[in-house]
Amino acid sequence: MSTVPRRLSRQSSLRLQAGDLILRGFDNEEIMDFLEVSLSSVKRWRKKVEAEGLHALARKASTHSNAKLTPEQFEELRTVLTQGATASGYLTDRWTSRIVADLIHKKWDVQYSRSQVRKILNDLGFSYQKPAVKSTKHSQEVIEHWKKYDWVRIKKADKEGLTLTIWDASGFSFVPTCGKTWAPVGETPVLRETPGRHNHTCLGFIKRTPRRHLMRFCHTVIKGAASFEDFVFSLTELHYYCRKKVIVLWDNLPLHDAVATYFEEERPDWFEFEYFPVYSPELNPVEYCWNTNEE
Secondary structure (H helix, E strand, C coil): CCCCCCCCCHHHHHHHHHHHHHHCCCCHHHHHHHHCCCHHHHHHHHHHHHHHCHHHHCCCCCCCCCCCCCHHHHHHHHHHHHCCCHHHCCCCCCCCHHHHHHHHHHHHCCCCCHHHHHHHHHHCCEEEECCEECCCCCCHHHHHHHHHHHHHHHHHHHHCCCEEEEEEEEEECCCCCCCCEEEECCCCCEECCCCCCCCEEEEEEEEEECCCCEEEEEEEEEECCCCHHHHHHHHHHHHHHHCCCEEEEECCCHHHHHHHHHHHHHCCCCEEEEECCCCCHHHCHHHHHHHHHHC
16 A cells, blocks of 8 residues: 655645644634635634544545546537537536536546646536527527628618718626536537626717718716607707708617607608617627727
């Protein structure tokens, strides 16, 4: 039997040092400052030491340390991962190393650390990526039809002297809305989600001047969600600036329909309203302006 001692990891060494200081009577704040660890970790370690002794802080050997997936199980894992996390009963479609480790343990009763899972995923041809989020109502057929017919008609009106403006609204929040997930290398993962609420709204549009062929990005920030009055005010200001009929191209939102109906009834000679296909943000160049600003 080998007598070579195992080298302790930094985390194991910190736990044992903390346990020794706890037994010697140091308080939580002193241990936290001395070892440069969080107060919650010190409290957790103290509870274990007081209940079970110093040996409770030693890392226990896994009962499944020698268990590994077979080549057939690895291939089955690859298939399960490509189906998405929700298909395996998880609340999110984002694969993380923690969720994949939990999946392997539940399905095959084999335990891997998160670092081992990351290596397995790399070996299976997966990489950690930021997914592209698309709505379940996204239709590629509708988008192709719009490109072939509607967009051609809009560009023709733009060339005939009307001023084309492309609109969008974006919500901003300090809460991160999209993390990363594991997915096959070279394949951007697509998640289906419903947009949430935001703290502020930014109304923006790209304005194209037919005579000089310049593109100009204009925007305004509104506290909270944009209202009917906010859109009416912004479009009215745009009319007085352009002093001619303007094409307004934007999304199929109910609020946009209400604003368009208002101007068609009250000021029919001010605007001509056009719409993108439902849930097709990749067609709207203003979306790329938001992405650039966020970066």
